[in-house]
Amino acid sequence: MTLNVYNTPLKKKKAFEPLHANKVGMYACGVTVYDMCHIGHARSLIVFDVIARFLRKKGYDLTFVRNFTDIDDKIIARANSLGTSYRDVADRYIEEYRTDMDILKVRPADIEPKATDHISHIIDMVRILEEKEYAYRADDGSVYFSVSRFRGYGKLSGRRTEEMIAGARVDIEDLKRDPLDFALWKRSKEGEPWWDSPWSKGRPGWHIECSAMSTHFLGATLDIHGGGRDLIFPHHENETAQAEAALGAEFVRYWIHNGFVTIDGEKMSKSLGNFMTIRELTKDVHPEILRLLLLSRHYRSPIDFSNEAVNSARQALVRFYEMLDRVNHSPAEDRESRLEGLVGTFSRDFDEAMCDDFNTAKAIACLHDLTTEINRALDQDPKISRKDQSALKASMGEVTDIFGVFGEEPGEFLEAMKRGSVQVTGLSEQEIQGLIEERNLARKTKDFKRADEIRDTLKAKGIQLKDSPEGTAWEKI
RNA sequence: GGCGGCAUAGCCAAGUGGUAAGGCGACGGUCUGCAAAACCGUUAUUCACCGGUUCAAAUCCGGUUGCCGCCUCCA
Incomplete structure (x- = not known):
């Protein structure tokens, strides 16, 4: 290209x-x-x-x-x-x-x-x-x-x-x-x-x-x-x-x-005094969120900076990391590849986007497409071949080399996002964990009223629960 | 006053001649005790407005309106 x-x-x-x-x-x-x-x-x-x-x-x-x-x-x-x-x-x-x-x-x-x-x-x-x-x-x-x-x-x-x-x-x-x-x-x-x-x-x-x-x-x-x-x-x-x-x-x-x-x-300029320093901002905004946000528009266009824009970039980054985490945790087996085509298409499209005057916005759209495809494939069959797993990792490694995002271990990143936001909920992790256990007990005894009560209370404090066969996880909304 | 840029769905946003990417949101569905996540489907016959060129225009040309930037230190 x-x-x-x-x-x-x-x-x-x-x-x-x-x-x-x-x-x-x-x-x-x-x-x-x-x-x-x-x-x-x-x-x-x-x-x-x-x-x-x-x-x-x-x-x-x-x-x-x-x-x-x-x-x-x-x-x-x-x-x-x-x-x-x-x-x-x-x-x-x-x-x-x-x-x-x-x-x-x-x-x-x-x-x-x-x-x-x-x-x-x-x-x-x-x-x-x-x-x-x-x-x-x-x-x-x-x-x-x-x-x-x-x-x-x-x-x-x-x-x-x-x-x-x-x-x-x-x-x-x-x-x-x-x-x-x-x-x-x-x-x-x-x-x-x-x-x-x-x-x-x-x-x-x-x-x-x-x-x-x-x-x-x-x-x-x-x-x-x-x-x-x-x-x-x-x-x-x-x-x-x-x-x-x-x-x-x-x-x-x-x-x-x-x-x-x-x-x-x-x-934003010094003379207008409406600027935000990198240091200040990265206290609560993960640097990769900032990178993704700034790359989500073509480099020649203006970007309007707002909380909404930050949140939207955060959501996107979490979506990507969740997909990666999912791939990491999928049972890997020696079996036929089924994602090779997807990964190949993605690499080509990503390269093509970047070759078109460094169109990072388009390249990010390619990432969204890939994420949807991978999630779909894993919804159909949660097992993944080792070949696919490593092909995907290699491909995402390329993206990391160019964009400087997805550089962290997905599980750790998601954990850090969660932990970093605990303080604003007014609850400690132990308290959250305690409530989750109480709710799961209620669920077992089919006391759904109490279970929903706990879930709604946590939601009101900004904590979303996610039930799965492996147990109950939570995240900051 | 001079020069330049931009205007695409509720919001963010790709797309410079071949018939509108992607994300968020919303709605419907699958899944779930109910949710969340994920996935499926719906959500712009149309790209600020008016004219023109062309077989074909969001894309090119002319005009209008609105917003922004540069001309002073600025990434």
Whole structure:
């Protein structure tokens, strides 16, 4: 199955062909480390995590780079308000980020460079831009990129420079020759961190770090560059201008941008203050639920985050795990396979969905189909052949490798879901167990009135009983 | 003001020219002492609205309405 990828500037899907045969260089914009990550970050991180996992699964030799922006105005502001250094702030939030990624089962990128470790590469690139007269030094020792000098400016975001100038919201700074120009190097103010450069004691502009680091690690042309939609303009537009002006090569073959997470239909952002941190959220929401939720819509579409959405993802995940648990507990025998066809169809459909611009939503639908089929087969005959059992496990293992869900032992997962929710019922496990025993005694003596009473009482507290030949189980509704 | 995106059942949501995936919910059934789970069946003649192109349109084109995003830090 060939992979088709949507390319932002073309606005359509195109067969994926890396520059060098099987080798793929992918760069994703990481986070600015001045605060805790929120679920908007989580989406972007998970989307590119899944893309990276899938590319590897397809046999590509991937080098994945995701940066940390560890010097910028917000970090400095944060450091000042805490009375500490920018370094302390950056290091602290890099650690927090790593903790979040562990929680979310997001695999680290191959290379996770920090801007401040690449000041010399940044300076080199700015110097080239200056030599080629794409950049100019302002009176204060800052350096700006001259947008009007670069002919292709606007090709990524589909904007024309004349229109932007006509627009009302371009901010005017005296030091710039043109309002659209942007800083490559900023002279540091008194008390701010600085690095030596040919122009002034200062620090890099925001956009240049990505151009410099991505091309440093991956070469002048990247196969894939991604990030959130909001980075298209100006960040990625500016990155492109700098990199192409400096290196004279096409910067990016495929631009991939993920949609936002919204809350009540509004974009979640720091400035609106309506964000939810990953840490806070994963206190009560299992990380796999969050992953499944974020993968349940196509990566380019917005996702509205709500309790309802979380519950729906939880239900789906539990359904999948219950099926897996059922397969694990089915009596296994040496007998003819009867699920081989199902598993094969599933693998093909899943791959096809993912090859269609990483359509995780469609891939999840395939999982639902498979689950229904397996349950149906086990309803008809609860015995399962060892062959089928291992084929299914292998197939689900592939899904785990790509989606990062179903990574837990099903029985343990279901048990943990139950246990984690006991506290909100106001009952202890012993109390629940006691009531179940009392009810089963009542059932034996055909005192169904008392039995139903107990069941309804537990249900009112959020506990659903499930009778089966093996006994009575319960779960949190 | 400029640029762009989206609009599919009660809800969530796939689907970019070939006759509407999937999930949740609801209803009916099998199972069960009764439930729950699981399974079976029903739940959009129709894809915001109006026109056009085509043998064929949710999909392409033009217009209208509504929502959202970017143009300022943003995943």
